[in-house]
Amino acid sequence: MLRDITIGQYYPAKSVIHQLDPRVKLMATLIYIISLFSFQGIVGFLLVTAFLILIIRLSKVPFSYMVKGLRAIVILMLITALFNLFLTPGEDVLLQIWKLTITMEGVKNAVFMMVRLVYLIVGTSVMTLTTTPNQLTDGLEKSLMPLRKIHVPVHAIAMMMSIALRFIPILIEETDIIMKAQMARGADFENGNLIKRAKSMVPLLVPLFISAFRRADDLAMAMEARCYVGGEGRTRMKPLSYDKRDYTAYLVLVMFLVLVILARIIL
Amino acid sequence: MGIIKASKLVHEYIRRDEEGNVESIQTAIDHVDIDVKAGDFIAVLGHNGSGKSTLAKHINALLEPSEGTLWVDGKDTKDPKNTYEIRRAAGMVFQNPDNQIIATVVEEDVGFGPENMGVPCEEIWTRVEESLKSVGMLKYRSHSPNKLSGGQKQRVAIAGVMAMEPKCIVLDEPTAMLDPNGRKEVLRAVHELNRKKGVTVILITHYMEEVVDADYVYVMDKGQVVMQGTPRSIFSQVEKLKEHRLDVPQITLLAHELKKSGLAIADGILTREELLEALEKLYHRKG
Numbered sequence: 001m002l003r004d005i006t007i008g009q010y011y012p013a014k015s016v017i018h019q020l021d022p023r024v025k026l027m028a029t030l031i032y033i034i035s036l037f038s039f040q041g042i043v044g045f046l047l048v049t050a051f052l053i054l055i056i057r058l059s060k061v062p063f064s065y066m067v068k069g070l071r072a073i074v075i076l077m078l079i080t081a082l083f084n085l086f087l088t089p090g091e092d093v094l095l096q097i098w099k100l101t102i103t104m105e106g107v108k109n110a111v112f113m114m115v116r117l118v119y120l121i122v123g124t125s126v127m128t129l130t131t132t133p134n135q136l137t138d139g140l141e142k143s144l145m146p147l148r149k150i151h152v153p154v155h156a157i158a159m160m161m162s163i164a165l166r167f168i169p170i171l172i173e174e175t176d177i178i179m180k181a182q183m184a185r186g187a188d189f190e191n192g193n194l195i196k197r198a199k200s201m202v203p204l205l206v207p208l209f210i211s212a213f214r215r216a217d218d219l220a221m222a223m224e225a226r227c228y229v230g231g232e233g234r235t236r237m238k239p240l241s242y243d244k245r246d247y248t249a250y251l252v253l254v255m256f257l258v259l260v261i262l263a264r265i266i267l
Numbered sequence: 268m269g270i271i272k273a274s275k276l277v278h279e280y281i282r283r284d285e286e287g288n289v290e291s292i293q294t295a296i297d298h299v300d301i302d303v304k305a306g307d308f309i310a311v312l313g314h315n316g317s318g319k320s321t322l323a324k325h326i327n328a329l330l331e332p333s334e335g336t337l338w339v340d341g342k343d344t345k346d347p348k349n350t351y352e353i354r355r356a357a358g359m360v361f362q363n364p365d366n367q368i369i370a371t372v373v374e375e376d377v378g379f380g381p382e383n384m385g386v387p388c389e390e391i392w393t394r395v396e397e398s399l400k401s402v403g404m405l406k407y408r409s410h411s412p413n414k415l416s417g418g419q420k421q422r423v424a425i426a427g428v429m430a431m432e433p434k435c436i437v438l439d440e441p442t443a444m445l446d447p448n449g450r451k452e453v454l455r456a457v458h459e460l461n462r463k464k465g466v467t468v469i470l471i472t473h474y475m476e477e478v479v480d481a482d483y484v485y486v487m488d489k490g491q492v493v494m495q496g497t498p499r500s501i502f503s504q505v506e507k508l509k510e511h512r513l514d515v516p517q518i519t520l521l522a523h524e525l526k527k528s529g530l531a532i533a534d535g536i537l538t539r540e541e542l543l544e545a546l547e548k549l550y551h552r553k554g
Contacts, residue, residue, distance in 0.1 A: 134371055166371045169413045215366050222367035225327050225359040226380040226431065227351060237378035237391045 011129040017059040018130045021246045022139025024253075029127045031253050035260040036116055036123070044263040045115070051256055052123055061129045066122045077117050084110040137162045142240050155231030163219070171212060178207050268338065270435055270467050271303040271326060271357070275335035278321050278490075295321040297490035298335065303469065303483075305434065308461045310478040310498075311471045313487035314512045319471045322487070323439040326469065327359040340434055355384065358428030360438045364420035364445075373415075373423050374399065374408040380431035391430075398429035401464070402456045418449025422456050429460065435467035436460070442474065450474070475502075475516045479537045486511060503535030518542055 012018075017025070032051070039048055056063060088110075090103030131139070141158035148154050179189065182203050189200050278296040281289055295318045303309050313319040324330045325337050328344045340356040342349040358380075361367045370376035374395050381391045399405045402422040412420055421441055428436055438457065442450040454477055461468045470477060478484055484501045486494035488511040494501055501508070505515050505523045515523070522536035522545070532545045 134375070162371065163369065166369065166412075170365055215363075218361065218363060218366035219369070221324075221329060222359075222361055223369060223379075225329060225354060225361075226427065227354050227383040228379075229351070229383065233385045234382050235385050235388060235391065237375060237382055237388065237395070239388055 010132050011061045011065055013060045013130075015058060015060040015130070016245065017055065017126065019243075019245070020130075020249055021240055021242055022131050022135040023143050023240065024242075024246045024249045025127050025131055026136075026139050026143055028249065028253055029124055031257050032123050033120065035257055036119055038264060039260050040264050041267050043267050044260055045112075047256070047260055047263060048119065052119055055123070055126055059126050059130050061126065065129060066125045069121045069125045070118060073117060073121060077114055080113050080117065081110045084113050133165045134162065137165070138238070138240055155234075159231075167212075167215070170215075171208070174211060175204065175208055178204055268341065269303045270305040271301065271337070271339055271469070273299050273301045273322075273325075273335065273337045275300065276322075276325065276332055276337050277334035278318075278325065278330060279333045294490050296325070299487075299490070299492050301485060301492065303435075303467060305467050306461075306465050307482045308458070308468045308480070309470070310481035310484045311469065311487060312475070312478055312484060312501075312513060313471075313473065315473070316489075317487040318490040319487050320439050321490075323359065323437050323469070323471050326357050326435075326437050328353040329359075355431060356434045358431055358433035358436045360421070360424050360428055360436065360441050362440045362443050364417055364424055367424050368412045368420060368427075371411055372408075373404065373410050373412055376412060376423060377427045377430050380427055384431060394430045394432070395426075398426040399423075401429060401460060402426045416449060417445045418452040421445065421449065421453045425453070425456055425460070429464075429466075433466070435469065437469045437471070439471045440473070441470075442472065442477065450477075473513075475514055475519075479516060486513065488512070498537060499535040501535075502537060 035048060035051075039045060056066070085102060085106050086100045088103055088106035090105035092104035093101055094104060094107070095102040128136075137158045140161070141154055144152070144154045144157075183189065187200060187203055189197065189204070191197075192200070276296055276299045277294065280293045280295055282291045282293070284290045297318070299318075299322065311319045311322065321330065325332065325344060326339055328339070328350045331345060337344045339353045342353055342356075344350075344353055368376050369379050377395045377399055378391050381394050386394065395408075396405065399408055402425050404419065404422050404426060407415065407419065407423075412423060415423065425436070425438075425441075436457075441457075442453055445453065457468055457470065458480060460466050470481065472478065478501075479498050481498055484494075484496060484498050485492050486501060486508070493511055494504070494507065502515050502519045505520065508515055514520070516537065518539055518541075519536055522532050522542050523534075526532045526534070530549060532542075532549070536542050536545060
């Protein structure tokens, strides 16, 4: 049951988006999010929609994969929509029940907020679906390099992320084993109220933590034995390098952002 | 002087209480002298707690001697300036295959050592390919290590060490967590490296069967080297091995028992073929 969890649900395919440098994709996601929350009016909306459809088409990932992520935020979406619907002040009052009023502006806000959230999830999932976790950490490390000037341990953070990714399946398997071992001794993880169930997690978490620390100790020693001394003086087996299509992608991105901003200012 | 030489090496684990006062001292290695020739296949045998793993960590400069000196490739392990060079010269494979694989793809893990050493990119790729080939794992290069068996993972770990092109490789109970098939796989790979590439191997183990093919054997008990010699001379002393809480391979034990009950068989028989030969000779002589 625990083994079904997948992190960084990569969808293998050979598309332009898959082949882009991870740094470009990180940048694209950032620009996309900025434009998503800065567009206004119907033209801006159409621009963002066109961009999203183009990206999805290019990525060759089935649309159903992206919609899967939406299920997790249905409640959040409903709450934001309701708040926007009832609590936006305005002149065009459509309906008034007791102290709650629905205004034209409220309806507009609620609809746009829903659209923004849906686009946010679908758009960012394109990135995680087309980038392997390794590429993602590599891209993150390279893009955050300037932060080293203010003493942010960028390499260490990226290394921690990739090690965490490596150990997630191992620890999940271990949790499964400990759970079965405790169940064999009569532990009950499924019944009882919330507090009781939280308490029953203790005999699961304590051995899991101990074993995780032991693993960390072993791994640190193994890394040291293989001459690991941090990011200084390291070479890369798979160095990131920009290709022609990466520059084109940057150009398209900048154009897109300018268009969205222009649409907001002019219209 | 050989590639690894220890002289009166002592290691003490010191346990301190919260104020920093010494609570207890446990001597894990007690005045050990060893001398390993380059290109040899050395086995270190010992019961749990005999100090053999501590010795392994010393060879990789993961621990520092409390007393005495250890030279690896002519360099003193006590000097922190040598640490990096020593780790390049002596690679190490640990017991748990899961806890020493760093990357999420096999080839990236093998490349981890060379990356740390600052090897140029193209050379990393040739090294990775070569070392994966030498342990027979080339076709798994783009797999996730989580999907491999224990023996395969351990072979990847060995490839990861080989890619650093060490002169010597220390294996600290590499087969303790594997099934019999995995053990065979790993041992075959290690022997091949020793024979074909001339890498000095130090195999630390408590399985007798793995020691039979070694060039030289050290037996450790309570932190001391209590016996040393060729496998044949070690295994001919069945009673003494038992004193140190060690078993002998079944075939050797059988030969020993047969001899004790009056058959004229030589001491220190190591393989089934040897016993068979000895018995046949005996049978023919009697007519």
